[in-house]
Amino acid sequence: MQERQPLVFKFAGEDWEFEAIHRLNYKTFVEEIPQHERSPSQRLVDKFHNENTYLICLCGRELAGMLAVRGNRPFSLDQKLPNLDSYLPPGRRICEVRLLAIEKKYRGTRGGQILAGLLALLWQHGIEKGYDLAIISGTTRQLKLYQHLGFVPFGPVVGSGEAQFQPMYITLETFEVRAREFLRNAPARSFHPSAVNFLPGPVAVRREVRRAFEQSPESHRSPVFMADFHATRRSLCELTGAADCQILVGSGTLANDTVGGQLALEGGRGLVLNNGEFGSRLVDHARRWGLDFEVYEVPWGAPLDLGEVRRRMENLPGLRWVWAVHCETSTGVLNDLDALKALCAEFGLKLCVDCISSLGTVPVDLRGVYLATGASGKGLRSYPGLSMVFHHHPLRPAPDRLPRYLDLGYYAAQDGVPFTFCSNLLHALRVAIRHVDWERxxxxxxxxxxxxxxxxxxxxxxxxxxxxxxxxxxxxxxxxxxxxxxxxxxxxxxxxxxxxxxxxxxxxxxxxxxxxxxxxxxxxxxxxxxxxxxxxxxxxxxxxxxxxxx
Known part of the structure; x- marks a missing residue:
């Protein structure tokens, strides 16, 4: 059964993980390699435990493998080799790697995966801490493996009897070249924090958000769900200054589609501002809804020319609404929302804004905005799958004009939950935005x-x-x-x-x-x-x- 569970690589941080480390330490360096005396407790707490960073591999709730890293002097090898630095390349930032151990039951078909994952996590940890030289006391039983990875032996063998160790070092450059196959074959997608997420979505989420998502599903008609639902809406409105918002089960594209539907009800002519991929998508939304609109387009990576926007507002007859993207994710440009609000207020126009990539990353003030969209899986730091439309005016159902799923007025008439709603996504979003110091x-x-x-x-x-x-x-x-x-x-x-x-x-x-x-x-x-x-x-x-x- 254990063979079917995924391997998870992470830095140890929980009490039960440290207890498992002490027990694997005992099994390996007392019972298997007789380096320390036996103890009735069958646990061995390393002498540098309080300074060690433990890199571990978990299989369910079992510790499958581990190693420890420490950058503080004196090292363990300092105590065994006088003038340790005389053996090492000069001008390096050194760490000592110790306690590499894999539980016996995992050394067969999964042993290579575990070693690869631990080495990949070690490499990343070294990069983050600025280490460019690692030293080890390699058991003489595994010298071929260490040398295959690029470790260089130095000095005399230390220890005695069956517990003999060869001091060795490896530079960061050598490790990257010689251990390339391990770094490539490491199951990175099973890493807890080791595959570092710099994506615009889905994003890395906090542990408490994951736990909220993992709760058992509950009815979207239950009192507990509805209490959380309304609390989430209030939190979103407090964050943005909006009077109300509707939360939809779907991506930001769904939210923008519903805005297009509301503009179809408004009628009149519109102006869509486009300076990137997501501005282009607003153009596509408007076209699919058959809206009457013109496009003001500037090159990708350039900001909107507000003078030209003003000129368009002055010269387009029958203009009633403007649709723009706040944060153009494709380029990194942040369009000036305050300036757009001021212009629309001056000309009496209804401003609609895609805030999907700005919400939760920069201040977003939606006062004076007619309709705005957001999503759960970006700056709000929750899972993708929920989107929202912010508004200040009352919404009315339009059953003869809009598809049921895109009718914002129908959502409002049904207390925000007209259809089946994923409680897991709602609870995760609630936890993600609750008690956040947004200024910080x-x-x-x-x-x-x-x-x-x-x-x-x-x-x-x-x-x-x-x-x-x-x-x-x-x-x-x-x-x-x-x-x-x-x-x-x-x-x-x-x-x-x-x-x-x-x-x-x-x-x-x-x-x-x-x-x-x-x-x-x-x-x-x-x-x-x-x-x-x-x-x-x-x-x-x-x-x-x-x-x-x-």
Whole structure:
């Protein structure tokens, strides 16, 4: 039965995981390799336990494998080899890797997978911490394996009897080359945090959000569900300043379709603003609904020319509404929502805005906006599958004009839940946005985005959108023809980082994106730039393999 369960690689953090580590430590380094004395407790707490970072492999609730990393001196080898540094390459940041162990029952068909996963997680941890040299005391029973991975023996064998160990070291550069097959074959998609998510969606979510999603499904007519539903609506309105919102089971595309339906009821002429892929999609929504509209289009990566927008508003007869994207995900441009609101107010126009990629990453004030859309799986940091339409005016059903599923008035008339609703998605979204310090959240995204941009520019990468008009949550890199965005994205994925490159509009332009919409720590930002530089420049023989940003 255990063979069918997935392997999960993570950093140990829970009490039961540490207890399992102590027991596997005893089995391996007392019973199998007699390095320590036996104990009635059958558990061995490492002498550096409080300083160790444990990288573990879980199979269900069982510990299948582990290793420990520590960067503080003195190392274990300092106590065994006087003048340890005299054996090592100079000018390196060193860590010591110890306690590599795989539970016996997993050493057969899954042993190679476990080792590969632990090594891949070790590599990522080393990149994040800035280590570029690792030392080990390798058991003499596995010298061939260590040397195959690129470890270099140094100094005399330490230990005695059946517990003899060869001091060895490996540089980061050697490990990347010699252990490439392990890094490639590691089951990265089963990693808990090791496949670092820099996608614009789906995004990395917090543990409590995952737990909320994993609850048993419940009826969408139950009092508990409806209480959570209304609380979620209130939280969304408080975040945006909107008077009300309808929550739909579906993607942001569904929400934009419902806005198109409402504009069809409005009638009159419209203006759709387009400066990227998602502006183009608004044009498509308007066309499919048969709306009467004109398009103002600017090149991708450029902001809207508000002077030209004003001129269009002045000169288009019968103009009644404007439809635009706030954050153009495809380019990273953040259009000026306040300016658009002011213009629409001046000309008495109804403004509709796609806020799907801005909601939860930057402040969004929907006061003065007629209709706006959002989604659960981006900056709100929950699972994809729910979307929302914000509004201030009362909605009325239009059974003779709109399909039932796209009739926002019908949603409002049915207290927001006219159809079967996924309670798992609702509870996850509720937890994701409850008790969030949004000012702090926006400040953190802005700070991380600025650091990411600076590091990428210092490394020589060309960023599409200038900082004055860009969102901090999406950075679009323009690659030269000799570097394939698809190949680079695949290489980054092999190295444990998920970047956005597979969308058709990105592939066609040879662009790749790093997004900060989900849960993300600063060290991950540092790490992704370091790995990106290494992957791009590796083997080119030149420091500048991409054009320097202007």
């Amino acid at each position: 959240r926006f400040a953190q995204v802005a700070e991380l985005g600025a650091e990411l941009r600076q590091r990428l520019q210092e490394a020589g990468f060309q960023i599409l959108a200038p900082p004055a008009v860009s969102t901090p949550a999406v950075v679009t890199l323009v690659l030269p023809p000799e570097i394939s965005s698809v190949e680079l994205g695949r290489r980054m994925e092999e190295n444990g980082f998920l970047l956005s490159y597979n969308s058709e509009y990105l592939r066609r332009r040879n662009w790749i994106q790093i997004a900060l919409m989900g849960e993300c720590a600063r060290e991950k930002v540092v790490s992704v730039v370091n790995v990106l530089k290494r992957v791009v420049f590796q083997g080119t023989g030149a420091r500048r393999a991409v054009p320097v940003a202007e």
